[in-house]
Amino acid sequence: MKHDALTEGVYYILLSLQQPLHGYGIMQNVSDLSNGRVTLAAGTLYGALNTLIKKEWIVQISDEGPKGKKEYMITAEGKDVLKKELIRLTELVENGNKIIGG
Amino acid sequence: MTKVVNKVFLMSDYDKEEQWLNEMADKGFVLTKVIYTKYYFEETKRRYKVRLSYMPKKYKAFISFLEESGAHYIGRTNNWGYFSKEITQENPTFEIYSDNQSKLNQINRVLKVMGGFTVACSLFIIAVTLYFLITYHSLAGKWGLSLIPLAIVWILYSIITVILIYKRQHLIKEREIFE
Numbered sequence: 001m002k003h004d005a006l007t008e009g010v011y012y013i014l015l016s017l018q019q020p021l022h023g024y025g026i027m028q029n030v031s032d033l034s035n036g037r038v039t040l041a042a043g044t045l046y047g048a049l050n051t052l053i054k055k056e057w058i059v060q061i062s063d064e065g066p067k068g069k070k071e072y073m074i075t076a077e078g079k080d081v082l083k084k085e086l087i088r089l090t091e092l093v094e095n096g097n098k099i100i101g102g
Numbered sequence: 103m104t105k106v107v108n109k110v111f112l113m114s115d116y117d118k119e120e121q122w123l124n125e126m127a128d129k130g131f132v133l134t135k136v137i138y139t140k141y142y143f144e145e146t147k148r149r150y151k152v153r154l155s156y157m158p159k160k161y162k163a164f165i166s167f168l169e170e171s172g173a174h175y176i177g178r179t180n181n182w183g184y185f186s187k188e189i190t191q192e193n194p195t196f197e198i199y200s201d202n203q204s205k206l207n208q209i210n211r212v213l214k215v216m217g218g219f220t221v222a223c224s225l226f227i228i229a230v231t232l233y234f235l236i237t238y239h240s241l242a243g244k245w246g247l248s249l250i251p252l253a254i255v256w257i258l259y260s261i262i263t264v265i266l267i268y269k270r271q272h273l274i275k276e277r278e279i280f281e
Contacts, residue, residue, distance in 0.1 A: 009201060024171045042171040043155055043198035046164055047207055069170060 006085050008038050009048055014074055014082045017058055022069040023049070057081055105131055105143040112258075113216055114265035116154050116182065123152040123184075132186060136179045149189040151196035152176075156212045157183045168198065181215070202277045209270045216266060220259040227252050 006014070009030070016029040026049075027040050040048075049072060052058045057078030062071045074082070107126075111119040123133050123141075131143035132150045157178065158164050165175050168185055173196065176184035187196035199205045230249060234241055241249065 007201070007203070022170065023167055027171060039197075039200055041197040041200035041204075042168045042173060043164070043208075044200045044204040045171075046167045047158070047204050 005088065006081070008034075009040050009044065010052070011082075011085060012038055013040070013045070013048060013052065014057065014078055017072055017074040017078070020061055020071045020073045022071050024069075026072070052078070103145040104134075105145070107141045107143070108139055109141060110139050112262050112265070113180070113212060114262045114269070116156070116212075120152065120154050123154075127152055127186075133176055133184060136177050136184055138179055150186045151189050152184065152186045153196060153198045155183045155185065155198045156208050157181050158211065173198075202273055206270065206273045206277070209266060209273065213263065213266050213270065216259065216263045220256070220263045223252070223256045223259055227256055 012030040012033055013026060015033065016026050021029060023042065023045060027042065027045060030038055030040050049058065053060060053072075055077075056075055058072050058074050060070050061073050062069075109122070126133070126143055127150045130145055130147065132146045132148075133141060133152050134144045135142035153173075155164075161178070161181075161183065165183065169175055172193070173185045173187045176186055178184070185196075185198065187193070189196065199208060227249065230252065231241065234246055234249075238246075240246065
């Protein structure tokens with residue numbers, strides 16, 4: 001399978017969903033993980049979550065009534081994508097360090 | 103104090119509309135209701151940021167998702183959703199879309215509808231013109247005149263669609279280097 005680069009947002013969403021989280025929890029976690037550098041706005045996150053569900057990289061695991069907060073969690077396929085992305089990112093960083101790094 | 107302002111914005115000028123609503127908010131008038139071109143404001147001492155979003159298909163799920171993140175849903179007109187959020191020191195800003203791709207997805211949703219209208223209007227004008235030409239062998243007279251308002255609507259739709267396509271191209275260009 002050809003593997004394209006993930007966006008920063010998708011990468012951090014998948015990292016956050018190693019544990020079940022609802023939308024606002026994901027937004028806070030992504031901001032914390034990146035020390036406030038990456039902020040996901042709610043509409044952007046909404047679209048990304050729907051795309052990831054369609055790709056079956058994450059699933060929605062709870063929906064308690066119409067006002068209940070929906071929680072999301074990574075799937076085995078999502079974990080696989082994340083691992084491959086980590087290998088790709090490591091390659092980028094290693095090559096960068098080798099050529100211009102200290 | 104409630105303030106009502108009548109103002110017309112094209113579908114393609116949603117960014118100008120948003121800017122105006124935020125200028126009003128900065129002056130202490132926060133948007134509380136929109137009915138087509140009628141904007142209702144309430145005077146406030148608090149600071150608010152107002153954002154627009156062209157709603158996705160399942161707009162109720164979208165609204166509750168945004169409400170969960172602390173945004174307040176004001177209302178919906180022409181499928182544009184209006185949201186506000188109080189600005190504090192901890193939350194100094196409010197955005198609905200934070201990346202290029204989601205802004206592009208939004209403009210694609212608007213274009214789908216406006217482009218559809220433009221094509222439908224074009225086909226209707228062609229059909230009416232052909233009907234007049236075949237039945238009356240001319241476009242003169244009061245029947246032919248009915249084409250004028252149709253043509254004006256068509257021109258308006260086309261202008262909006264062209265502006266949207268232009269804005270879309272701009273977003274795509276920005277994405278070529280940065281993701």
